[in-house]
Amino acid sequence: MAYKLSWSPAARDDLHDIVLFIARDNPDRAMAFGFELISETDRLRIFPESGRIVPEYRNEAIREIIFRP
16 A cells, blocks of 8 residues: 655755756756655655654654665
């Protein structure tokens, strides 16, 4: 069973800004990075407990993945 994955507006804006920043030097890598990041986080829909609990919230329903390209 797949769960719903929601990106916060701030997270979406941050990803957009990061991709634009990378694209100034390397547009192809910027797109690849964006897709890699989205696909890595997409696994949370199927494996929701694979991310770590966000320490600031201490809520098991809120998780994050530390992405290292």
